Amino acid sequence: MSSPFDQVLIGSDIELSDDSELSLLETLDHVLNRGLVIAGEITIAVADIDLIFVGLNVLVSSVETANEVLRERERRGIAAVSPVKQPADQ
């Protein structure tokens, strides 16, 4: 069945494709920018996280960093989200 989506990212059971940079950025966005903030003894300030994320966005766009992170993920067998190319609907 063809899908009008260019990419559908679905968790687990899916092999990494070479377009995983996108899912990496999505994951960083979720983990660093979202999630309940509970004041711990050390909790990263929200303003700092914005800066870190924007910085990461640039860093992660470098293929080297992305590859390093992905190798790490594979090594650990992390069932992280990864994109699936759907057949083009045209």
Add this chain to the structure above:
Amino acid sequence: MSGSEQTKLHPNSDQSIAGVGYYVYCISDAARASQIVESGSPVPIEDGATLELIERKHLSAVVSRVPLSSYGEEPLAELLTDGAWTAVRAMRHEHVVEFFSKRTSVVPLRFGTIYLDRSGVEQMLNEKSGQLTEIIHRLEGREEWGVNVYCDRTLLLENITSVSPRLRQMTEEAKQASPGQSYLMQKKIEVLRADEAKAEIARAADEIENQLRSVSDDSVRLRILKVESTENGELKAKFAFLVSKSNFENFRNAAEGLARNLGTSGIKIELTGPWPAYNFATA
């Protein structure tokens, strides 16, 4: 170099000198959490540690010990400027949260919540048990799905010119005008096209939000931190939806319908997930 093996005060210090902290990933029902860890345990944020459950008031915090030589306030701030270090830790955080969220309802915490001792975590569970329990109940059986809206500007502008009677008329008039007039009219047409494109993107984003809201339990429009140009075009809007697992087919069908209708006019939709409910873990 990640710098994780360095500390300023004690170059050769081990954890016993620098101390340990408790890194918290997520919170779930205590009984469910202890069942889940019997089935296996994902790798924590730092090697050499194991996941632990800290239990209070029927709730469990999923934690692991981290060296304060890296996770203390100052060293952490510095390590976070290292993109590779942070990205790897963020992936591990996500991995742990996903491991639990695939099996039970969890409150995912934001990256970097660290307590200096166990009793700090216990106290937090005691104090916030009402709020945390409420969130866990609300998220039960539900997942977060992300929707990104992109714009293919060339396609959108072409489409707008072809469907707007006013733009079509102006384009015709410009062709027949004198060179000087034609130039001015072209300028006007460009401005009008840009305005209509902006309006069309806003209208499409509202349509996507409204339609998907009707097949989900909650929704939030997220801010875009940075203009991202991807192979899909420019990111124009970003949403998160909380969707019942039992209703996912309806949600997906609605999203595919929208993608089909809007795709021809240069608006692209991307669906990501399922995510732990990071965007809906609020009181």
